[in-house]
Amino acid sequence: MDKRVQFDFEIKFTNGGGIQGQGFRLDIDSDDISDQQLIDYLVQDMQLLMVEQVKISNKEIITEPHKRISVSASAENERLIDVSHTIDTELITLKGFPAPIVCDYLSREESRTRYAPGTEFHIAKIEMIANTGTYLDTPFHRYEHGKDLSEVSLTSMADLDGIVIRADYRKSLAIDRSFFEGKELRGRAVLIHTGWDHYWRTDQYFENHPYVTADAARYLVECGVKLVGIDAVNIDDTSGQERPVHSQLLHSEILIVEHLRGLEQLPEQGFRFSALPPKFKGVGTFPVRAIAILP
Structure with a gap:
């Protein structure tokens, strides 16, 4: 089973004020997590600035399925x-509206007169809503x-x-x-x-x-x-x-x-x-x- 940590926290800011949380739960990848790791996570995940002090209390490791699904992966393991x-010249996307027009602005044949022998390009012209x-x-x-x-x-x-x-x-x-x-x-x-x-x-x-x-x-x-x-x-x-x-x-x-x-x-x-x-x-x-x- 997955492990989660439940804890209370109190955060004070250098410019005054603070925030508190009770019974906060967080997915963890191991069987335990240190107070400092929790503090680092809170500050980073909540994008907090000017943090003066963070106190962690009533920490408890519980067995419970993770709530977040990790989407981090290396590029070679990703699937797009x-x-x-x-889109093509026969596509009607909205009823009553025209299909796009895709044609040559500069054809390959025409481009051969502009470049060195064996070099050619195509530039399209597109008209569409x-x-x-x-x-x-x-x-x-x-x-x-x-x-x-x-x-x-x-x-x-x-x-x-x-x-x-x-x-x-x-x-x-x-x-x-x-x-x-x-x-x-x-x-x-x-x-x-x-x-x-x-x-x-x-x-x-x-x-x-x-x-x-x-x-x-x-x-x-x-x-x-x-x-x-x-x-x-x-x-x-x-x-x-x-x-x-x-x-x-x-x-x-x-x-x-x-x-x-x-x-x-x-x-x-x-x-x-x-x-x-x-x-x-x-x-x-x-x-x-x-x-x-x-x-």
Whole structure:
């Protein structure tokens, strides 16, 4: 069985004030841990500054399954899983919006006249709407004065601790707060696996799709998540004109990734998630290469 340590602590700061904790529990890798190791962990994990004194008391080693799942691993043992769709000239991502146009700006044949014999290049020209393929929404997508792609922090969309919420569309289209309750969500990328990507590139994909409810969005905001993704055409119910989930999440600077794929490949926890778009000024949405990193 795994070992955990239970203890009380009292921390005093050099500029006055302090914090206390009772019955705090922590996963440990061995059968014991010193007071100094606990102090070092608290200061580092809580990112505390100007710590004057830390006291550990009532320390007890208990046998209990670990609550945290370690996602640290060496690069050679990591596995990368692509959870984004491929973009091509026939892709209709949103009903009524155009497919991208991909053509030559400089063809290989034309480039041969510009370079030495045997040297050629290809430069493509791409025309598309920003909401194409698997894409990320920033606050500017919904709010005029919200942060755009050039302003959102990398810490909001890269190397995030991930959790998958299973919400099979065959059982329920409405994903309410009950799907998220009792889960460790704070600071995480919450990826909702509905299985709706099964209908990708079909007319069914656009109609009667799974969605997150407004009440669930409020709960996600309260829990302090970093990002919410879904493998469906929209995170909101599109049967009407209101978009309460976009409104609440983006108002709280919680980013959204729509049109994910392949989330059945991921465990419920124990992975890192990234979805990085180009750094465009004045743009609120753009395609991403969304990846999960598994140890």
